[in-house]
Amino acid sequence: MNKSILRVAPMVLSTALCTTAFAYTVQGTVTSKADGKAIADASVSLLQKGKSAKTDQDGKFTIHEDEQDTTSTGIHNQQAVGFVNLSQGVLHYSQSSGPVQVKVFDLMGNLVSSKTLYGTGSVDLRQGINAKGTYFAKVHVGSATQNIKFTTDGNASAYSTSKTKSALLKAGDTDKLQVIADGYDTLNVTLNNLDTTLALSLEKSIPPEPTYKFGYALKNTPTPSKGCGTNTTLKTDKKVENGEHHVVNVNGTNREYFITLPTNYDNTKQYKLLIALHCYGSSAEDFVHHTPDYDHPTPYYGQQVLDKNGDYIFASLQAVGGLWNKGQEDHDFFGKALTTIEDNYCIDTSRVFITGFSYGAMFSYSLAQDYQDRVRAAATYAVADYNIWLPQEKGMDKNLPIAWMNVHGVNDDRCTFDKAKNSALPRMLKKNGKASDGDSQFTDASSEILQENQGSTGHLCYDFKNVDERFPIKFCTWPGGHQWTAHDTGNMSVGWNWESTWVPEEVHKFFEQF
Template identity: 25%
Template sequence: MHRNLVAPLLGISSFGAAHTLRQRSAAGCGQSPTATLGELSKFNTTAGREYGVWLPDDYDQTAATPLIVSYHGADGTIDSQAALDKLTHSEFNTDHIVVYLQGKADDPDEPNHTTWEGAPGNDEDDVGFTSDVLDAMTAGYCIDTSRIYATGKSQGGGFVGRLACDADMSKRIAAFAPVSGAYYIGSIDEKSETKPETVQVPCEAGRADVPIMAFHGGDDTTIAYYGAFRSGSCLPAIPNWIQQWAARDDLDETPANTSISGSDNGVVMSFGDGLVTLVYDGDDIGHDWPSTTENSDNGGTGLAAFNASTMIMAFFREHTLS
């Protein structure tokens, strides 16, 4: 499918009737929803893990509906991520179900230090947790199983990258959009010969056409754009990480670049007509969820020239599982 590079920046989508023809309804169609329409309702899996469900105001239990899974950053919560990505706001989303997963705190001495699988010191099976939640959603709601998507911030973004590299989840989730992602590669430190700009990312994606849209700021001092070593792990340079995705999807590793108007050197780097995309937020954007208005990341002073949520929604609308 041809992709217009300018469209996501303007909030324009090429989503149309062709996607409707490929809808795949879940077993939960026809069941009365247990979540409240227009509100964030909390539930637990059978294993006791918490997740939140937001249904659009016009959710129809007989119509197959797309679903987004969103992951908070380290020390975050369901509510903090919902406030950050604003995918429950009509400005960005009126027709996708959004599910927020709660990370777990493994250290009883730090009950608020929530992390995700793949982060240093995390031994949880969050891939399994995600699978359990998707099973519950498709059993209880009318989900279009060809249009399930994943996004997240920081460690949550890194975990989204991990899902994209999972043999099973990469075939269950249609597209992935990590923001300021922490793509930890374990058991590597600065004493090794491994370098962030060349380190290989372990990946066993189950298909060769995985859509990726990643965001990262040049002034990110938490997860550096050009990589770093942290807590016995290597954080790959973001250009290295995204070029490996282009290679996996058998795309030209030299992107087509489009400047972001109004930003400090911000650019959209598009590989393979946008199947893989890196949005460089700009030299002045830090460890943020890019937004033109104040949020918990930017404090009202580090505003971006665009809204990541607008671009993410446009990107998701362009991709379905075949």
């Protein structure tokens, strides 16, 4: 039988204990929690022992430490105040200055027995162990710990100590296993037993969301408005089909608008907001509910019917006299209505969208030059940048980009296609080029040439390549006139009806990329 001897002298042990360890083998497999596949080249480390290994192609690793012979560590100092030794399964001890504490653990780290011994004597470690197996005895003498590994079949006559001598550890020594792999969260596991086989799985890391001086990352985390988590104090003066009518005072003038909430509105869910702006000859209420026709196929330019999951709140604003010709007052109306909605309902303020046709497109385009910090994207149908108040003409150009989509008939004789192509489009492209610093210094992309539909049927939507990906520009052309419900059979040709328009689907996809 091997003997394990411990003599305790505090000053001598304080040096020896820092570098010794008992035998152990930590092994296991590292896999991805997402798909169960093995993770190769992961770093697996015992933090206190300073031992590490790399996983192989099968995700397997092994960390092994041979036991050291404590008889060579210089602990047999003749001035030691006590000692322990193990012989034939019996622990012999002598300690004059304090107790000898003995704890026996099974391989799972469960405490099997605990004894506190005084003076000089002996104790059979097998006492109280009825189950066959391998056990560890942790013997504390003063400030040192002796770990002894032994096996038994539950019979005192069948006993063996570890074939190698156990070594000294600091009192209270524990260890943590740490696993690090590229693309995964770091895993830390506390080990009560270093002779163990582990099955470890790692979570894929979610990279931190990039932030910018201006604008948001694509697919950014929603930004909740003031109205999230609160009940609205906004009172409607009348309900209409599919919505509520509201009035807000702007510079002494009462301005009208409508709100449509999703079914089962939840004030803890951040909703996207789409604001529709009507054309000349129509009204805000027409885009809330209207007998279907080619200008009003379904509410809110066909967008509400596409909101299958109830992710949007919709609103529609009314122009004074049906014309968006009040300049700054119209802009102030938009801003105040937007603030009121955000203060009273739970809005994702990073996903506010505007859309409009003809005069509504002009006003949307004007807002897109002014509200880039509050509106994520605009979709216009038959845009024009004349006969409308534009901030840059008043020295108020913020020179900031905004995501923009326009649908235009090449035969439009009211908001002419050439004017949209050669004036409105370059103005947008000039602000939306890829950021030279990756953040807020946007370049001029106006040199890129629009690819347009050349036939008598069909349509072509061109996504500009030289713009910043956070501020895309899409321009769709079709062989029609002044009409927003574009279709692929030519301008009002036989067999056409408003249900055949491809525009709502294209606009919905454009908004949903954010």
